[in-house]
Amino acid sequence: MDDAKHPRLILHEFLSLDECKELQFIHKSSSTVGYRPNVFSTTLSHLIATNCPHFIIPFLPIRERLKEKVEEFFGCEYELFVEFTGLISWTKGASIGWHSDDNRPYLKQRDFTAVCYLNTYAKDFKGGLFHFQDGEPATLVPKAGDVAIYTADSSNVHSVDEITEGERLTLTLWFSRDSDHDEDAKLISILSENLLCSSNNVPGLKLPMLAASNMYWFSPHQAPNQQSGFDICCARIHLLGFDIYSSQEKSSFSDLMILMEPVKLAKRNELFEHEFANILHLLQMVQFYCWKASELVVSHLESCKVIQLSQSQREKINALKSFVLRDHQLVEMVFSFVDSKQKCQHSFDWAKFSAAITAWEDYSHKLHKKLLLSLPYWRTEGIICGIPFEGS
Numbered sequence: 063m064d065d066a067k068h069p070r071l072i073l074h075e076f077l078s079l080d081e082c083k084e085l086q087f088i089h090k091s092s093s094t095v096g097y098r099p100n101v102f103s104t105t106l107s108h109l110i111a112t113n114c115p116h117f118i119i120p121f122l123p124i125r126e127r128l129k130e131k132v133e134e135f136f137g138c139e140y141e142l143f144v145e146f147t148g149l150i151s152w153t154k155g156a157s158i159g160w161h162s163d164d165n166r167p168y169l170k171q172r173d174f175t176a177v178c179y180l181n182t183y184a185k186d187f188k189g190g191l192f193h194f195q196d197g198e199p200a201t202l203v204p205k206a207g208d209v210a211i212y213t214a215d216s217s218n219v220h221s222v223d224e225i226t227e228g229e230r231l232t233l234t235l236w237f238s239r240d241s242d243h244d245e246d247a248k249l250i251s252i253l254s255e256n257l258l259c260s261s262n263n264v265p266g267l268k269l270p271m272l273a274a275s276n277m278y279w280f281s282p283h284q285a286p287n288q289q290s291g292f293d294i295c296c297a298r299i300h301l302l303g304f305d306i307y308s309s310q311e312k313s314s315f316s317d318l319m320i321l322m323e324p325v326k327l328a329k330r331n332e333l334f335e336h337e338f339a340n341i342l343h344l345l346q347m348v349q350f351y352c353w354k355a356s357e358l359v360v361s362h363l364e365s366c367k368v369i370q371l372s373q374s375q376r377e378k379i380n381a382l383k384s385f386v387l388r389d390h391q392l393v394e395m396v397f398s399f400v401d402s403k404q405k406c407q408h409s410f411d412w413a414k415f416s417a418a419i420t421a422w423e424d425y426s427h428k429l430h431k432k433l434l435l436s437l438p439y440w441r442t443e444g445i446i447c448g449i450p451f452e453g454s
């Protein structure tokens with residue numbers, strides 16, 4: 063494995079399954095269109111832009127452990143900067159041919175790559191095997207928790223087979239020796255602008271906000287005029303077996319701005335009488351429920367008013383659905399298999415969903431508090447890192 067001609071390191075179970083699941087939750091609540099067709103991504107700056115900067119916190123211990131590993135293995139302690147951190151998922155049709163990660167003039171600053179697999183070949187997706195052109199190991203079979211670390215230059219030319227089913231998810235980092243490409247400096251600067259504005263500087267509840275009305279639209283051609291395609295948030299909610307209800311007039315179901323307005327959740331013929339701030343807020347709750355369902359404890363304090371859907375409410379649900387998921391075939395094509403196998407595994411009940419709302423508030427609140435405590439330290443040190451907190 064430590065062939066000097068092909069410097070690379072493969073680590074098994076480097077991430078715990080809990081870490082993988084938390085990052086999966088963040089990606090499935092926040093992902094936006096990626097850099098190529100059938101690719102979705104969640105960058106740290108996107109998390110800040112959607113009013114979820116606190117979601118940066120769970121990345122920190124992993125990022126630090128990875129950087130230490132890379133510096134130790136390649137003998138460059140204290141020399142590296144993180145150039146990019148992102149969650150990247152590939153769905154059916156995505157692949158990449160032989161390449162090295164620094165193979166464009168604007169990518170020359172990349173010295174090392176770390177790819178962490180957050181889900182597992184054959185279980186969560188098919189296709190998507192990783193190959194090195196030369197040297198050993200020749201092929202990597204992605205498994206949740208494993209990590210591949212390699213130099214970004216031509217000594218590690220690699221490719222990824224086309225995904226044929228499901229959604230293949232990774233946490234990908236690039237490291238650079240060049241401080242001009244330090245991701246932390248840029249992130250600290252936008253975080254400071256964002257959080258020092260007084261209304262965000264209180265440890266209150268962070269509600270996600272859409273960064274732009276059309277940024278979640280997925281089109282096969284990435285065309286700005288959205289003739290065919292679907293809204294990613296709505297697609298993920300529907301794929302998990304839920305419906306979206308908006309009390310707005312049906313005539314407003316022709317403008318994506320509707321997704322920035324309050325919405326409610328429905329399932330089968332029931333409507334949950336709780337209003338969510340916007341579609342991202344609703345998606346985050348649904349994903350949180352699916353992540354935590356097995357550990358949620360229902361207390362009697364949880365209110366969960368549920369009503370039967372009327373005919374006109376059902377019609378509104380269908381009208382909104384046909385607008386936001388315009389190209390149904392494309393939704394099924396892109397998320398095939400995810401649909402049948404990745405539905406919430408647990409039997410559904412609204413009381414548990416109400417418990418998830420309380421647990422989600424608590425989770426978000428804790429992360430936000432940590433973020434507010436950390437930022438002054440990050441600003442002084444010029445680096446984004448975990449700092450120990452009392453009781454954490």
Ligand SMILES: O=C(O)CCC(=O)C(=O)O
Nearest residue numbers: 158163177192220222232
């Ligand atoms: O996800 C992987 O296994 C590698 C992806 C890759 O080669 C890249 O993004 O450059």
Ligand SMILES: [Fe+2]
Nearest residue numbers: 161162163220
């Ligand atoms: Fe690559």
